[in-house]
Amino acid sequence: MTAELAVSRLNKTFLAGRPAIDDVSFVATAGEIVVLLGPSGCGKTTTMRSVAGLETPTSGQIRIGDDIVSDPAGGIFVRPQKRNVGMVFQSYAVWPHMTVAENVRYPLLNRRLPRAEMERRVAGALAIVSLTEYAGRSATALSGGQMQRVALARSLVYQPRLLLLDEPLSNLDAKLRLRLRDELRRIIKDAGVTALYVTHDQSEAVAVADRIGVMRDGRLIQLATPTELYTSPSSLFVAEFTGATNLISGRIIASDAGAARVAIAGGQELASRVPQRIAAGTEVTVAVRPENLRLSAGSAETGPAGHWNRVAGMVREARFQGVQTAYTVTSGETVWEINEYGSVPRHAGGDEVIVWVPRDGCWAYAEASTSAQAH
Numbered sequence: 001m002t003a004e005l006a007v008s009r010l011n012k013t014f015l016a017g018r019p020a021i022d023d024v025s026f027v028a029t030a031g032e033i034v035v036l037l038g039p040s041g042c043g044k045t046t047t048m049r050s051v052a053g054l055e056t057p058t059s060g061q062i063r064i065g066d067d068i069v070s071d072p073a074g075g076i077f078v079r080p081q082k083r084n085v086g087m088v089f090q091s092y093a094v095w096p097h098m099t100v101a102e103n104v105r106y107p108l109l110n111r112r113l114p115r116a117e118m119e120r121r122v123a124g125a126l127a128i129v130s131l132t133e134y135a136g137r138s139a140t141a142l143s144g145g146q147m148q149r150v151a152l153a154r155s156l157v158y159q160p161r162l163l164l165l166d167e168p169l170s171n172l173d174a175k176l177r178l179r180l181r182d183e184l185r186r187i188i189k190d191a192g193v194t195a196l197y198v199t200h201d202q203s204e205a206v207a208v209a210d211r212i213g214v215m216r217d218g219r220l221i222q223l224a225t226p227t228e229l230y231t232s233p234s235s236l237f238v239a240e241f242t243g244a245t246n247l248i249s250g251r252i253i254a255s256d257a258g259a260a261r262v263a264i265a266g267g268q269e270l271a272s273r274v275p276q277r278i279a280a281g282t283e284v285t286v287a288v289r290p291e292n293l294r295l296s297a298g299s300a301e302t303g304p305a306g307h308w309n310r311v312a313g314m315v316r317e318a319r320f321q322g323v324q325t326a327y328t329v330t331s332g333e334t335v336w337e338i339n340e341y342g343s344v345p346r347h348a349g350g351d352e353v354i355v356w357v358p359r360d361g362c363w364a365y366a367e368a369s370t371s372a373q374a375h
């Protein structure tokens with residue numbers, strides 16, 4: 001029932017301007033949740049609508065299971081209704097004049113199923129989204145989160161081979177969004193359906209995805225598991241977009257295919273990772289996540305076990321944030337942002353400290369930051 005989705009060299013150019021989708025290829029294996037992540041306007045919705053059949057691609061191929069559903073060069077375009085794809089959008093179209101069960105049953109009405117089978121499926125879909133007790137309620141009596149679960153049950157009830165979700169949580173308030181995103185992953189996994197999920201929110205992507213595809217300007221620039229994406233971002237854009245806020249300018253001293261030594265301001269040297277070899281002398285930006293740095297007091301000589309860079313500095317600011325403290329530490333001209341988890345701040349403004357910078361958490365890129373992308 002559930003099917004692999006293969007998108008191959010997909011392009012879409014609207015009448016004017018640069019391509020909305022630019023040579024995008026990826027495979028979501030059967031039962032996998034692939035999240036497309038990127039800033040507004042990068043082509044996520046257009047990619048999803050192309051898979052649904054609501055957009056006609058300019059070129060490239062889309063295959064669902066064994067069926068090629070779109071291939072302009074071969075004159076193939078399967079209509080949306082024939083693709084057997086479920087869809088959930090940002091605005092939950094739940095019919096107010098129907099009960100919860102009637103809403104969920106609706107897509108089955110013209111499928112000529114025996115009554116008992118129909119009711120079995122409705123009950124199954126309601127159970128998956130934990131709305132069994134609400135079956136007889138009017139849809140208007142539901143909260144936003146419950147309505148979105150009704151929409152989800154309705155898209156699962158006819159057992160689609162692929163589920164498409166476009167920013168399904170963005171109309172909900174922040175607290176509900178956090179709860180529902182974990183629930184969404186569980187629901188999709190329980191249903192066993194392949195899912196393509198679109199969001200601009202990196203923490204939502206991480207909570208929901210098996211793999212995340214980061215998009216920028218119509219292109220898919222990295223497709224990886226959430227941990228790979230966070231530990232080995234392939235470009236400065238991905239590092240920044242996923243929250244590496246320390247962006248240190250430097251120059252390559254020496255590099256091989258995996259690691260480099262980088263000269264930064266103040267005669268300091270950093271051992272760093274590189275996505276590929278970068279020639280000596282090249283100007284680079286080193287991206288480091290604030291939660292991966294460690295602080296120790298005074299003039300400690302030995303840091304945590306493993307490969308760590310030792311940087312002496314002074315605390316400029318300590319901002320207590322409840323579950324963590326955010327520190328700004330300066331070392332000569334270099335500014336480091338460090339987050340330490342825990343509800344007891346360990347350092348204060350003016351303290352002399354050592355910043356321990358993990359080699360494997362430093363990524364050097366031969367690009368300058370254009371930090372407007374991160375948010």
Ligand SMILES: Nc1ncnc2c1ncn2[C@@H]1O[C@H](COP(=O)(O)OP(=O)(O)O)[C@@H](O)[C@H]1O
Pocket residue numbers: 014015019020038039040041042043044045046047
């Ligand atoms: N119907 C359309 N006509 C013209 N341009 C469009 C249309 N739909 C989307 N675009 C353009 O395509 C690009 C990608 O849009 P979209 O896929 O909606 O991005 P996202 O979902 O990532 O925010 C944007 O530049 C957008 O303005």
Ligand SMILES: [Mg+2]
Pocket residue numbers: 044045046
């Ligand atoms: Mg969109």
